[in-house]
Amino acid sequence: MNKPLAWVLGLAALVALPFVYRDPYHLHILVLILIWSFAYTSWSMMGRFGLVSLGHGGFMGVGAYVTALLWNHLGVSPWIGIPAAMLCAGALALVVAYPCFRFRITGHYFALVTLALSGIVLQVIIATRDYTGGSLGYTPERTKGSHIVALQFDDKIVWYLIALGVWAGGLAVWYWIDHSMSRYAMEAISEDEDAAAAAGVNVTAEKLRITVISAVMTAMAGALYGQYQMFIAPDTVSGIAVSLQMVFAAVVGGIYVALGPTIGAVITIMLAEVLRIGFGTKAVGWDNLLYGVLLVVFIIFLPKGILGSLLAWLKSPSKQRDG
Amino acid sequence: MEIFDIYLLEALVNGILLGGVLALLALGLNLIFGVIDVTWICYAELVMIGMYGMYYLFSVYGLPYWVAAPMCILLVAALGAALHFLVIAPLLGAPPINQLLATGGVLFVLQSFATVAFGIDFRNLGIRLPVLALGEMHFSYARLLAFIAALVGMVAVYLFMTRTYTGTAIRAIAQDRQIMALMGVDTKKIYLVTSALGGGLAGLAACLLVLQYDVHPFVGLSFGPITFLICVLGGLGNFVGGFVAAFLFAEIISLGGLFSDLEWGYVLAFAFFIVMMFIRPAGLLAKRS
Numbered sequence: 001m002n003k004p005l006a007w008v009l010g011l012a013a014l015v016a017l018p019f020v021y022r023d024p025y026h027l028h029i030l031v032l033i034l035i036w037s038f039a040y041t042s043w044s045m046m047g048r049f050g051l052v053s054l055g056h057g058g059f060m061g062v063g064a065y066v067t068a069l070l071w072n073h074l075g076v077s078p079w080i081g082i083p084a085a086m087l088c089a090g091a092l093a094l095v096v097a098y099p100c101f102r103f104r105i106t107g108h109y110f111a112l113v114t115l116a117l118s119g120i121v122l123q124v125i126i127a128t129r130d131y132t133g134g135s136l137g138y139t140p141e142r143t144k145g146s147h148i149v150a151l152q153f154d155d156k157i158v159w160y161l162i163a164l165g166v167w168a169g170g171l172a173v174w175y176w177i178d179h180s181m182s183r184y185a186m187e188a189i190s191e192d193e194d195a196a197a198a199a200g201v202n203v204t205a206e207k208l209r210i211t212v213i214s215a216v217m218t219a220m221a222g223a224l225y226g227q228y229q230m231f232i233a234p235d236t237v238s239g240i241a242v243s244l245q246m247v248f249a250a251v252v253g254g255i256y257v258a259l260g261p262t263i264g265a266v267i268t269i270m271l272a273e274v275l276r277i278g279f280g281t282k283a284v285g286w287d288n289l290l291y292g293v294l295l296v297v298f299i300i301f302l303p304k305g306i307l308g309s310l311l312a313w314l315k316s317p318s319k320q321r322d323g
Numbered sequence: 324m325e326i327f328d329i330y331l332l333e334a335l336v337n338g339i340l341l342g343g344v345l346a347l348l349a350l351g352l353n354l355i356f357g358v359i360d361v362t363w364i365c366y367a368e369l370v371m372i373g374m375y376g377m378y379y380l381f382s383v384y385g386l387p388y389w390v391a392a393p394m395c396i397l398l399v400a401a402l403g404a405a406l407h408f409l410v411i412a413p414l415l416g417a418p419p420i421n422q423l424l425a426t427g428g429v430l431f432v433l434q435s436f437a438t439v440a441f442g443i444d445f446r447n448l449g450i451r452l453p454v455l456a457l458g459e460m461h462f463s464y465a466r467l468l469a470f471i472a473a474l475v476g477m478v479a480v481y482l483f484m485t486r487t488y489t490g491t492a493i494r495a496i497a498q499d500r501q502i503m504a505l506m507g508v509d510t511k512k513i514y515l516v517t518s519a520l521g522g523g524l525a526g527l528a529a530c531l532l533v534l535q536y537d538v539h540p541f542v543g544l545s546f547g548p549i550t551f552l553i554c555v556l557g558g559l560g561n562f563v564g565g566f567v568a569a570f571l572f573a574e575i576i577s578l579g580g581l582f583s584d585l586e587w588g589y590v591l592a593f594a595f596f597i598v599m600m601f602i603r604p605a606g607l608l609a610k611r612s
Contacts, residue, residue: 050418050420052420052423052424096597099600099601100600100601103600103601103604104604105600105604107419107420108362108419108420108423108559109555109559109600109604111420111423112362112551112552112555113555113596113597113600115548115551115552116548116552116593116596116597117593117597119548119552119589119593120590120593120594120597123586123587123589123590123593124586124590126586127583127584127586127587127589127590239544240544240548241544244427244430244431247424247427248424248427248428248431251424284438284439284443285435285436285437285438285439285540286435286439287435288431288434288435288438289431289432289435289436289438289439291428291431291435292428292429292430292431292432292433292434292435293428293432294428295424295425295427295428295431296410296425296428296429296432298428299414299417299421299424299425299428300410300413300414300425303417303421
């Protein structure tokens with residue numbers, strides 16, 4: 001089957017889904033999967049080129065909290081708040097990443113600097129508890145006026161369509177990067193920075209571009225998550241645990257293929273839900289235990305992830321590229 | 324003004340005491356990194372397991388502290404060796420970032436194992452060591468003890484590294500991984516010993532931390548990230564740098580906490596870390612290239 005047609009059909013089926021099947025619980029799970037898929041996809045945009053960030057929990061927290069704080073304290077609509085939050089996250093990414101790339105902080109060191117970043121965001125949220133509610137979490141105020149201005153909807157179908165649109169947008173960005181010169185430049189950089197620089201690639205600029213795109217999208221995911229759940233807590237949208245969760249899901253799904261992070265989100269969220277329903281409160285901890293074991297096993301045996309390995313196996317061996 | 328100075332001095336001394344334990348943690352992590360070239364993201368979780376070990380040995384099985392502590396250190400040392408054997412050894416040839424992520428997976432495993440096995444309640448040994456009053460300043464004995472034990476531990480490691488054959492081999496491997504194998508040193512064995520040693524240091528830290536803090540499955544997150552930052556700040560694998568960075572960090576946290584909330588102390592320390600990464604990316608004591 002030809003590829004664009006498959007994409008269009010798949011997307012059309014997803015758009016049509018809620019009008020045919022409207023079980024609220026299943027739609028809720030789908031919305032969560034779509035929002036997190038978007039976040040994981042954003043992370044993978046950097047991760048696939050060897051830029052492993054443990055700071056994306058920070059960007060997500062910025063997205064969620066800036067949007068909610070602007071709404072509650074200044075009455076700024078999320079329609080303006082979300083772009084503002086994305087701008088903040090982009091600026092933060094720029095401030096941290098520029099010197100990192102300028103001074104050639106890569107690999108372990110980059111991961112640990114970004115780890116500090118997500119730590120800072122978490123601690124700032126907790127420290128400014130007078131405004132953000134600290135570790136108890138924070139709730140955007142219910143709107144008394146227009147639902148559209150406040151971006152608050154009670155109907156799950158509306159949220160499903162919004163999340164679907166954003167998720168598809170994320171994939172479009174992925175596709176755009178995948179088919180741009182940037183991709184070749186980034187692949188060269190991830191292989192050998194010096195060689196790439198010698199070949200005329202502006203290493204710092206290329207890395208910065210991808211980092212800022214990734215951070216801005218992650219912030220958007222955080223903002224959407226906050227608007228959808230109407231409750232955000234430092235532990236669920238920021239900090240190191242969230243950063244690791246992103247890495248984990250993306251790696252399990254496969255970070256080198258467009259739908260890999262989505263598959264990762266489907267697997268992790270379904271796993272958590274199945275365990276939660278199957279075992280109730282006894283499941284606390286088991287889902288993460290399973291995640292952890294899977295992550296280790298995947299890194300050792302399937303570094304390309306489930307979808308990545310599957311696709312590589314389906315294709316002819318000559319086209320395989322080492323992950 | 325007089326009272327303020329005493330608080331300042333108290334914060335300074337408390338910073339030094341905190342620095343001792345942080346330096347111990349950083350030493351273990353640095354050892355692993357310097358020798359095996361792997362970052363154990365889950366290092367603090369090993370400490371957490373050690374703290375649970377102490378809790379069970381001491382409070383549940385009623386062993387005296389001085390018996391429980393060595394057992395706990397051995398337990399975590401075994402855990403460190405197992406971690407190396409099961410997770411790191413198969414990944415030695417993989418890109419460093421995969422090793423980092425795999426230990427991240429172990430972090431999840433240990434955390435949720437603790438949640439499942441021990442529950443999420445906060446537990447402590449129920450020992451409340453007295454507070455040492457010096458003039459108008461107050462220090463806890465637990466911190467002082469931790470500081471002294473950390474120093475003793477570090478000196479012991481130093482002696483082991485410089486005075487024994489195995490220690491010399493470990494240092495040699497840290498300098499050149501390829502050559503040592505040719506010189507007839509069994510790298511696999513040295514890696515395992517190093518991992519056990521790193522685990523043992525985590526165990527020692529656990530014995531000391533459990534005197535001051537309650538243990539719960541997520542306690543690792545409260546000092547794990549700081550330990551990495553200290554190691555990176557000092558230069559990964561640089562023992563002296565890690566030592567200096569630990570005290571620097573502890574002072575920033577302690578003094579930051581004096582002027583405002585403790586969280587701001589952490590924020591300040593993290594921000595300091597990021598700034599320093601740009602000024603001295605290879606670590607505090609690295610020579611400028």
